Amino acid sequence: MTSQRAGQVLGVNLRERREALGISLSELARRSGIAKGTLSQLESGSGNPTIETVFSLSNALDVPVSSLLTEQADPDVVVVRSADLEVLSGEAVDLRLLRRIEHGGAVVEVYDQRVRPGVVQESAGHPGFEHTAVVTGTLRVTVHGRVHEIGPGDYVRFRAGTPHQYAAVDGEVRSVLLLEHPAE
Incomplete structure (x- = not known):
């Protein structure tokens, strides 16, 4: 997955989870300690999150990190190429x-x-x-x-x-x- 694609996946999953919980960006900012503007960028797929940011969101939304970073498809055979992975540093x-x-x-x-x-x-x-x-x-x-x-x-x-x-x-x-x- 390219960096741009990974950001889009995070954005979609972040928004879906936040909306499923019925909380606003302001409330998520309060829970996670991440600025509302940064959250808005992440949801739009244009942010560049760090490990700390993703783990803070995981804690605030009470979901595993992978719930935020992976597409929700489960084919029979999965091959993951290192070159296609987003790196959280x-x-x-x-x-x-x-x-x-x-x-x-x-x-x-x-x-x-x-x-x-x-x-x-x-x-x-x-x-x-x-x-x-x-x-x-x-x-x-x-x-x-x-x-x-x-x-x-x-x-x-x-x-x-x-x-x-x-x-x-x-x-x-x-x-x-x-x-x-x-x-x-």
């Missing part, structure tokens, strides 16, 4: 949403995650659980003040609702991030 992390999987009311989002060295990615927390499997490099994950270092082939899972951090220990880290939103 934060201070230290680049995310590419590979797939949203719905099963039994639960949602799992699959991301290609790259963590750049020398900077810490802070998260204030969001709904669900994070599952990370490291492919290359060493990733430092801090949750509840406890530091965990995971390397190639290692895996970590934690409740994502509390503040947490990601940092590359030495060089870029490539990993697969699954965000799990259990059925209610």
Whole structure:
């Protein structure tokens, strides 16, 4: 999906969810901490959201991130090309949403995650659980003040609702991030 197409998908999904909840742009701005003008640009498909913006919207609208970033089609065979993906960039992390999987009311989002060295990615927390499997490099994950270092082939899972951090220990880290939103 091209950057322009990804922005259009976000705009459509953002507006549909906001309208389904019956809230105004002003109310969404209040809930998300994002300026009303920025929200208007995003809904029109002309904005350029960061990871923090998309996660704030996810929290404010009480939906998984993938609900905002993916088209609502589910063909029998899905091939995702890296070159076609929009990259959400934060201070230290680049995310590419590979797939949203719905099963039994639960949602799992699959991301290609790259963590750049020398900077810490802070998260204030969001709904669900994070599952990370490291492919290359060493990733430092801090949750509840406890530091965990995971390397190639290692895996970590934690409740994502509390503040947490990601940092590359030495060089870029490539990993697969699954965000799990259990059925209610």
